[in-house]
Amino acid sequence: xxxxxxxxxxxxxxxxxxxxxxxxxxxxxxxxxxxxxxxxxxxxxxxxxxxxxxxxxxxxxxxxxxxxxxxxxxxxxxxxxxxxxxxxxxxxxxxxxxxxxxxxxxxxxxxxxxxxxxxxxxxxxxxxxxxxxxxxxxxxxxxxxxxxxxxxxxxxxxxxxxxxxxxxxxxxxxxxxxxxxxxxxxxxxxxxxxxxxxxxxxxxxxxxxxxxxxxxxxxxxxxxxxxxxxxxxxxxxxxxxxxxxxxxxxxxxx
Amino acid sequence: xxxxxxxxxxxxxxxxxxxxxxxxxxxxxxxxxxxxxxxxxxxxxxxxxxxxxxxxxxxxxxxxxxxxxxxxxxxxxxxxxxxxxxxxxxxxxxxxxxxxxxxxxxxxxxxxxxxxx
Numbered sequence: 613x614x615x616x617x618x619x620x621x622x623x624x625x626x627x628x629x630x631x632x633x634x635x636x637x638x639x640x641x642x643x644x645x646x647x648x649x650x651x652x653x654x655x656x657x658x659x660x661x662x663x664x665x666x667x668x669x670x671x672x673x674x675x676x677x678x679x680x681x682x683x684x685x686x687x688x689x690x691x692x693x694x695x696x697x698x699x700x701x702x703x704x705x706x707x708x709x710x711x712x713x714x715x716x717x718x719x720x721x722x723x724x725x726x727x728x729x730x731x732x733x734x735x736x737x738x739x740x741x742x743x744x745x746x747x748x749x750x751x752x753x754x755x756x757x758x759x760x761x762x763x764x765x766x767x768x769x770x771x772x773x774x775x776x777x778x779x780x781x782x783x784x785x786x787x788x789x790x791x792x793x794x795x796x797x798x799x800x801x802x803x804x805x806x807x808x809x810x811x812x813x814x815x816x817x818x819x820x821x822x823x824x825x826x827x828x829x830x831x832x833x834x835x836x837x838x839x840x841x842x843x844x845x846x847x848x849x850x851x852x853x854x855x856x857x858x859x860x861x862x863x864x865x866x
Numbered sequence: 867x868x869x870x871x872x873x874x875x876x877x878x879x880x881x882x883x884x885x886x887x888x889x890x891x892x893x894x895x896x897x898x899x900x901x902x903x904x905x906x907x908x909x910x911x912x913x914x915x916x917x918x919x920x921x922x923x924x925x926x927x928x929x930x931x932x933x934x935x936x937x938x939x940x941x942x943x944x945x946x947x948x949x950x951x952x953x954x955x956x957x958x959x960x961x962x963x964x965x966x967x968x969x970x971x972x973x974x975x976x977x978x979x980x981x982x983x
Binding site: 616617618619620622623624627630631634637638641642661662665668672673674675676677678679680681682683684685688689691692695696698699702703706 | 884885886888890892893896899900903904924927931934935938939941942943944945946947948950951952954955958959961962965966968969972973
């Protein structure tokens with residue numbers, strides 16, 4: 613039996629052999645007397661048939677063994693498949709972890725960079741405080757304690773300040789180009805730190821100011837604002853609230 | 867052909883077709899045929915009947931051989947010779963072992979040192 617032939621091929625060829633031998637035997641039996649094989653040949657053929665049958669039986673035995681091995685292989689394959697899935701899952705998780713760690717390392721490196729930058733050029737705290745003073749002097753972050761209605765100083769840019777800014781200038785640009793020339797003088801007006809409280813500059817533009825409620829108020833001297841809209845209920849609410857806040861702030865200062 | 871059809875119908879229902887399910891006894895049929903041929907009755911009617919019987923048996927033998935072939939084709943796990951099969955089994959075992967080792971490696975390599983505070 614050739615070892616490189618599959619057991620199935622061996623079995624099939626055995627069946628073919630047996631078919632041939634059986635045919636030969638039967639033909640011999642029906643054949644005419646003078647054509648018949650000698651009895652010794654006949655006996656040999658019969659023995660061959662029996663031998664083939666035995667071989668078939670033993671090969672079938674082998675096949676049953678192989679079936680068992682096949683079962684083992686199937687279970688092994690299943691196991692391998694499971695391990696494969698485990699490995700893939702693990703690899704996915706590792707990949708995720710790697711990504712998270714890479715981001716963390718990137719951020720940490722950035723922080724280290726900024727730390728070293730800060731170490732290279734340390735800023736003294738006094739300078740920081742001075743800078744803070746300079747920022748808050750123009751009421752950019754907080755309204756002054758003594759703020760009252762009509763006071764144009766606000767912790768956000770007022771209408772005139774917006775117009776003086778780049779955005780305001782952008783819309784002015786196509787209309788009148790000579791405005792640019794007059795700009796250098798205007799920033800002086802932004803420095804209103806020296807203005808005494810309750811005495812707004814008498815400028816035409818400052819008479820109108822936007823309140824958070826979205827209504828136009830006209831400031832009259834220093835005596836408060838007059839609502840120009842006719843939404844009575846709302847304006848009253850706003851008035852009450854603003855007076856409340858001003859009274860509470862005055863009580864705080866005392 | 868009867869048997870072939872029967873087995874073909876049976877096969878899908880069963881998960882595995884084993885050697886024990888095989889039905890390929892050929893020798894008794896050959897013996898039967900030879901015996902019936904060698905029987906030499908004198909009666910003519912009996913002779914005709916016998917020859918008809920014999921040809922029927924020869925057909926049976928042919929069917930049996932065909933069914934044996936188709937049954938052998940259904941047997942599981944004989945695509946390879948035993949040596950090859952054992953080799954493949956060994957390969958699978960080795961694969962499994964490698965994969966298990968890889969998994970273990972993956973599981974054990976990720977032990978992070980807890981930073982000392």
